[in-house]
Amino acid sequence: MANNRAAPGCSILLRCIVRCSIVACFLWLPILVGGCAKKAGHSAPSIIGTWKNLDRTKEKPVITFRDDGSYLLEFNNGKLKYMGMYVQSGSMMQVTDQYCGKAIKGEYQYTVTDNTLSFRMVSDSFCNRGTFFPERWVRVKNQK
Numbered sequence: 001m002a003n004n005r006a007a008p009g010c011s012i013l014l015r016c017i018v019r020c021s022i023v024a025c026f027l028w029l030p031i032l033v034g035g036c037a038k039k040a041g042h043s044a045p046s047i048i049g050t051w052k053n054l055d056r057t058k059e060k061p062v063i064t065f066r067d068d069g070s071y072l073l074e075f076n077n078g079k080l081k082y083m084g085m086y087v088q089s090g091s092m093m094q095v096t097d098q099y100c101g102k103a104i105k106g107e108y109q110y111t112v113t114d115n116t117l118s119f120r121m122v123s124d125s126f127c128n129r130g131t132f133f134p135e136r137w138v139r140v141k142n143q144k
Contacts, residue, residue: 045112047088051137054116061132062140071095073132092122095129108133115139 053061059075065086066072073082084097092109096102106124110117117137124130 047093047110047112047117049142050140051117052140053132054136054138056132056135063137073097093119095133097129100129106130106133 047065048067050062050064053059053063060077061073061075062078063071063073069085069087071084071086073084074080082097082099084095085102086093086095091111092107095106095108096104100106104125106129107122108119108124109122110119115138117139119133119135121130121134124133
């Protein structure tokens with residue numbers, strides 16, 4: 001009669017291979033899913049372009065965010081202009097301008113929904129930025 005049982009060393013080796021394969025699957029699964037999630041994940045939508053203020057119809061403010069980190073805020077069809085710089089980090093933005101200077105930064109959280117941009121002031125201790133940034137803006141055009 002032939003013995004159908006595997007040698008004891010082969011049985012242990014086979015169990016080890018099976019267990020290692022299962023462990024490897026559980027270790028690689030989060031990495032694979034995480035990698036896919038990062039590719040398919042959402043980054044903050046771009047604010048680059050020109051936006052018209054929806055709340056201040058009398059002054060007709062328009063703001064243009066450029067891809068070089070500068071912005072131009074115009075009132076009354078361009079008769080009054082403010083220039084400044086901004087730095088984005090996710091959905092947060094720090095701004096400076098020509099009147100308040102680079103030392104006084106304002107920090108805002110922004111949200112883009114469809115073609116509407118809104119700001120929430122986190123901190124801005126000086127200047128008039130806090131009066132016009134936290135309003136609703138609609139995209140007029142994208143910058144090319």
